[in-house]
Amino acid sequence: MASTFETVAEIIAETTDVELDDIKPESHVMKDLAVDSLAFLDITFEIDQRFKIKVPIEDWMQKVNQNEVDSAEFFVVRNLCKRIDELAAQSVAA
Amino acid sequence: MRLEYFQMLDEVESLDRDRCAIVVRSAVPERSPVFEGHFPGHPLMPGVLLLETMAQASGYLILAVEGFRRMPFFARAKEANFRNFVRPGEALTITAVRVHDGSGFAVTKASIVRGGDTICDGELMFRLVPFPAPDLEVHVRNEGLRLGFSAGDE
Numbered sequence: 001m002a003s004t005f006e007t008v009a010e011i012i013a014e015t016t017d018v019e020l021d022d023i024k025p026e027s028h029v030m031k032d033l034a035v036d037s038l039a040f041l042d043i044t045f046e047i048d049q050r051f052k053i054k055v056p057i058e059d060w061m062q063k064v065n066q067n068e069v070d071s072a073e074f075f076v077v078r079n080l081c082k083r084i085d086e087l088a089a090q091s092v093a094a
Numbered sequence: 095m096r097l098e099y100f101q102m103l104d105e106v107e108s109l110d111r112d113r114c115a116i117v118v119r120s121a122v123p124e125r126s127p128v129f130e131g132h133f134p135g136h137p138l139m140p141g142v143l144l145l146e147t148m149a150q151a152s153g154y155l156i157l158a159v160e161g162f163r164r165m166p167f168f169a170r171a172k173e174a175n176f177r178n179f180v181r182p183g184e185a186l187t188i189t190a191v192r193v194h195d196g197s198g199f200a201v202t203k204a205s206i207v208r209g210g211d212t213i214c215d216g217e218l219m220f221r222l223v224p225f226p227a228p229d230l231e232v233h234v235r236n237e238g239l240r241l242g243f244s245a246g247d248e
Contacts, residue, residue: 038169041199041219048196058198 004051004081011046012077015039025078030071053087095147097126102147103188106242109158114192116155118241120147124183139180144214145171148204152190152218156200158243159192162235166200166220174216184208190218198222 002010005025013020018033029035035043044055063069073079095102104120122139129137149168156166180186187207194201199222205215225231 041169041196041221045194045196045199045201045219048194054195054197056197061198 004084005077007050008047008077008081008084011043011050015042015046023077025076025081027077028072029075029077029080031075047084051084051088051091053084053091055084055087095120095123097123097128097143100146100150101237102143102150103154103241106154107187109155109243111159114155114159114195116151116158116190118151118154118188118190120186120188122180122182122184122186126182129182137182139182139184141176141214144176144180144206145174145216147186147188148190148206148214148216149218149220151188152192152202152204153220154238154241154243155190155192155202156220156222157234157238160222162231162238164222165225165230165234166222169199169219169221172217172219174214176214178208178211178213180206180208180213186213193217 009020009023012018012023012029012033012035016033016035016039018035023033027033029040029043040057044057047053047055060069060074064071064074074083095104102120103118105118107117107119109116128140128143132138132140146168149171153166153168185208188204189207190202190204192200192202200220202218202220203215204218206213225234
């Protein structure tokens with residue numbers, strides 16, 4: 001079974017022009033991989049579908065825009081995967 | 095339909111809140127300046143306006159199931175297919191189903207049918223944002239009433 005990182009990297013590569021080999025755990029999706037907001041919606045859509053979760057992207061963006069949280073907390077791939085795992089665990093428990 | 099005003103929908107036939115699905119009827123006008131250019135001597139409904147028609151049906155579906163709280167802005171179309179031509183005066187049935195309710199976005203699958211023939215279909219994505227202008231909110235709500243939504247839908 002693919003790891004969360006492998007699945008997320010695959011989704012990013014399938015949804016954008018980013019090469020799979022260029023996607024690292026430490027990559028910032030927007031700053032390093034140059035994914036724009038529309039492309040990130042496509043990525044979120046695929047993550048929601050494959051992990052059967054609802055990534056709270058509105059809440060994340062609000063926290064980033066209000067400088068409450070550094071964007072790296074949500075959008076560095078390693079951190080994104082960690083939050084996906086947490087959301088998936090909550091989804092199973094619910 | 096009033097093509098020049100981007101008024102693409104005539105009347106909501108049904109809204110299924112449980113399935114998040116809508117069926118809308120609309121008739122292509124016999125005459126419009128649009129047909130003078132598209133195309134001279136061979137008037138056809140432009141594909142971009144068919145896409146807009148699917149987007150508006152999807153948009154009013156999202157508005158209705160969300161209580162007209164936020165404005166759905168058309169963000170992208172995926173796998174939009176145009177399978178048959180549409181000519182002036184033809185009656186269309188537009189169907190849209192919300193297939194994903196994301197955080198701040200929604201995805202629909204929509205199609206347009208004439209009789210038994212599928213005209214076009216596609217997967218559409220919308221960003222959902224607070225109404226950016228009071229006049230727009232009033233217009234959208236009034237259009238909703240014109241289409242057949244009741245005030246209780248808002």
